[in-house]
Amino acid sequence: MNQISQPISAPGSARMRLAAFGVHVFTALGAGFALIAMLEAVREHWANMFGWLGVALIVDGIDGPIARKLDVVRLQPNWSGEVLDLVVDFVTYVFVPAYAITASGLLLPLAAPLLGIGVVVSGALYFADKRMKVSDNHFRGFPALWNAAAFYLFLLHWPPVWSSLGIAVLIVLTFAPFHTLHPVRVVRLRWLTLWLLAVWAGLAIYTLACDFNVGVPITAGLCFIAAYIVGSDAVIRRIKAFKA
DSSP states (O other): OOOOOOOOOOOSOHHHHHHHHHHHHHHHHHHHHHHHHHHHHHTTOHHHHHHHHHHHHHHHHHHHHHHHHTTHHHHOTTSOHHHHHHHHHIIIIIIHHHHHHHHSSOSOTTHHHHHHHHHHHHHHHHHHOTTSBOTTSOEESSOOOHHHHHHHHHHHOOOHHHHHHHHHHHHHHTTSSOEEOOTTTOOTTHHHHHHHHHHHHHHHHHHHHTTTOOOHHHHHHHHHHHHHHHHHHHHHHHHHHHHO
């Protein structure tokens, strides 16, 4: 049997340690928002589901900087923020979206449960892969962003055959040796990435407010930004190779 690790005493005042622990509670709230999103998904209130997943995404985006500012690792050494973050991310990025993908009726009926299983299994393996990120902070392969994949599934509303094929391709690409842009941590062209990310957020909020009933310009803009996130690294590398 594994030995139970002994708690580590942390330096700092009680107030500082309490504030640091509050950051962990804030991160864990993402799981609570995921539960609300799941309840909305069960009711087939898809736009509301994506809205709550968006709230969880905001929490995921700001808890890290707060944790570093409050020195949570030093003040709360008995709690692993990294593990907590992975647990919450799996629920919000993979599990709830996998349910939406499977239960949406947008896939082939026979393929939907199999593809749903493929989403959660590939997502779990990806989160356990220590090679998830490369040295320049790009993700390796399709980074289990199934919340985004589900969003585009509802947005594009392709015929079930094409939607099923698209999900299958993304499952395979989870293990492919290409790089996907991290919208915040990749330094190269960060200014452009952040501007496009802000535009994407605005377009996505508008799309949810309209319950996905948007015109071609909005859809085209969302698809262009997705293509930039997924394919910009490959394009830049090819340009550099050509110039060399």
